[in-house]
Amino acid sequence: MAKSEAEVLEGLAAIVAEETGLDAADVQTDKSFTDDLDIDSLSMMTIVTLAEEEFDVRIPDEDVKNLVTVGDAVKYITGAQA
Amino acid sequence: MTNVVITGLGATTPLGGDVPTTWENALGGLSGVRTLDNDWAEKYGMPVHFAGQLAVQPSEVLTRPETKRMDPSAQMAIVATREAWADAGSPEVDPERLGSIVSSGIGGVWTLLTAWDTVRDRGAERVLPLTVPMLMPNSPTAYVSLEIGARAGAHAPVSACASGAEAIGMAYDMIVSGRADVVVAGGTEAAIHPLPISAFAAMQALSKRNDDPAGASRPYDTTRDGFVLGEGSGVMVLESEEHAKARGARIYGRVLGVGMTSDANHIAAPDPEGAGQTRAMQIALKNAGVQVKDVCHVNAHATSTPVGDMIEARGIRGVLGSHADQVLLSATKSMTGHLLGGAGALESVFTVLALRDRKAPPTINVTSPDPELEVDLVRDIPRALPADGQLAAINNSFGFGGHNVAVVFGTA
Numbered sequence: 001m002a003k004s005e006a007e008v009l010e011g012l013a014a015i016v017a018e019e020t021g022l023d024a025a026d027v028q029t030d031k032s033f034t035d036d037l038d039i040d041s042l043s044m045m046t047i048v049t050l051a052e053e054e055f056d057v058r059i060p061d062e063d064v065k066n067l068v069t070v071g072d073a074v075k076y077i078t079g080a081q082a
Numbered sequence: 083m084t085n086v087v088i089t090g091l092g093a094t095t096p097l098g099g100d101v102p103t104t105w106e107n108a109l110g111g112l113s114g115v116r117t118l119d120n121d122w123a124e125k126y127g128m129p130v131h132f133a134g135q136l137a138v139q140p141s142e143v144l145t146r147p148e149t150k151r152m153d154p155s156a157q158m159a160i161v162a163t164r165e166a167w168a169d170a171g172s173p174e175v176d177p178e179r180l181g182s183i184v185s186s187g188i189g190g191v192w193t194l195l196t197a198w199d200t201v202r203d204r205g206a207e208r209v210l211p212l213t214v215p216m217l218m219p220n221s222p223t224a225y226v227s228l229e230i231g232a233r234a235g236a237h238a239p240v241s242a243c244a245s246g247a248e249a250i251g252m253a254y255d256m257i258v259s260g261r262a263d264v265v266v267a268g269g270t271e272a273a274i275h276p277l278p279i280s281a282f283a284a285m286q287a288l289s290k291r292n293d294d295p296a297g298a299s300r301p302y303d304t305t306r307d308g309f310v311l312g313e314g315s316g317v318m319v320l321e322s323e324e325h326a327k328a329r330g331a332r333i334y335g336r337v338l339g340v341g342m343t344s345d346a347n348h349i350a351a352p353d354p355e356g357a358g359q360t361r362a363m364q365i366a367l368k369n370a371g372v373q374v375k376d377v378c379h380v381n382a383h384a385t386s387t388p389v390g391d392m393i394e395a396r397g398i399r400g401v402l403g404s405h406a407d408q409v410l411l412s413a414t415k416s417m418t419g420h421l422l423g424g425a426g427a428l429e430s431v432f433t434v435l436a437l438r439d440r441k442a443p444p445t446i447n448v449t450s451p452d453p454e455l456e457v458d459l460v461r462d463i464p465r466a467l468p469a470d471g472q473l474a475a476i477n478n479s480f481g482f483g484g485h486n487v488a489v490v491f492g493t494a
Contacts, residue, residue: 018146018147018150019147019150020147021145021146021147042211042212042215043212045211046210046211046212049207049208049209049210049211050210052207052208053204053208058207
């Protein structure tokens with residue numbers, strides 16, 4: 001059962017919060033992972049690995065660099081589910 | 083000559099989540115050893131069902147992201163470091179004059195084995211990107227350097243059960259040689275996992291007293307049957323006396339000297355004559371400029387193994403001669419179990435506190451002392467050290483591989 005963008009955002013925000021200690025409510029679609037949320041590349045790869053498992057999708061390494069904002073990731077994951 | 087003083091102490095151990103609780107319970111002769119908090123013994127058919135498990139889990143004091151990014155060995159080192167650093171007054175130190183030397187004997191064994199479970203059960207793609215920085219044995223000292231901003235060097239000498247003492251010895255050398263003014267030094271170990279327990283048991287190194295966990299670690303007792311695995315961390319802030327006095331720091335005691343030798347005899351067994359252990363003590367006393375008659379206390383390595391305890395005891399008698407009759411011997415592993423890479427550091431903390439309080443901690447569970455023991459063993463309750471004058475004490479730590487470390491501490 002594919003998840004909606006809102007459901008993906010909620011799940012992704014929970015993963016980011018768990019990894020970084022940020023409040024899940026601060027993980028909004030317009031936020032940049034690096035500039036706003038201060039997530040380094042290793043943490044980003046950790047979040048990607050956990051998201052792949054959570055949403056049962058595959059996010060190739062070459063696509064990760066295009067996931068600049070939380071919204072980019074939500075769109076990518078939502079689309080990849082189909 | 084640079085004098086090295088101790089200005090901060092930290093620990094998380096089977097006896098308590100900090101130094102005051104750990105020391106109080108050690109003086110009270112309590113055991114931190116209990117039956118395993120899980121079903122491993124039955125599930126895996128393990129011959130040993132108990133260990134010296136932490137009194138306070140790091141997850142109770144660290145943030146969730148911290149516990150996810152660090153192996154338990156590094157988590158424990160950070161808990162101990164935060165206590166020690168605050169205890170030292172969170173000093174302002176030139177980062178390029180500040181070092182960290184925090185060792186682990188085994189490294190990130192939990193991370194390594196959990197990652198292998200992931201590869202086998204869920205596939206290679208599921209391995210987390212932080213696995214390598216979590217499993218590497220220098221991870222605790224690296225995280226300590228990040229914690230305090232230490233840029234003079236971050237080191238992690240590995241010498242099995244002597245690692246924690248070796249770290250303190252190297253920290254002493256680092257200050258004496260002029261490479262740093264302040265070094266956070268100690269050891270940590272988080273190896274209570276089915277594999278290390280099974281592997282140590284396979285060596286016949288562990289006590290199998292499953293029906294009496296709290297009575298299992300009994301150094302020098304005639305019925306001792308092996309060591310008890312423990313976990314935790316001990317850390318101390320070492321500082322040049324000049325630096326400490328300039329900032330008005332409270333001084334617990336002194337590191338007077340260090341002796342380190344290697345047996346080159348056997349990969350696991352100690353030299354039966356204890357020659358390397360004896361030399362380590364002699365070198366440490368000479369390095370410290372301390373006469374045998376000035377030694378009042380020894381915190382022994384004494385792990386409760388049938389062979390090892392008496393090799394060390396004969397060595398202590400050999401080094402101290404008839405003065406050994408006036409020296410109070412304590413084997414605190416009887417209460418904490420054996421923290422492996424954390425042991426030498428925690429026992430250094432105990433030795434410093436014994437000198438400060440002029441009180442030697444007890445050795446518990448000794449109901450029938452080995453008849454060959456010719457040193458005055460402190461049993462069951464603490465005993466007073468001399469009330470006046472400068473005192474010196476030795477902490478011994480020895481490791482598989484033939485590593486021998488003796489550190490001589492002095493009163494402030």
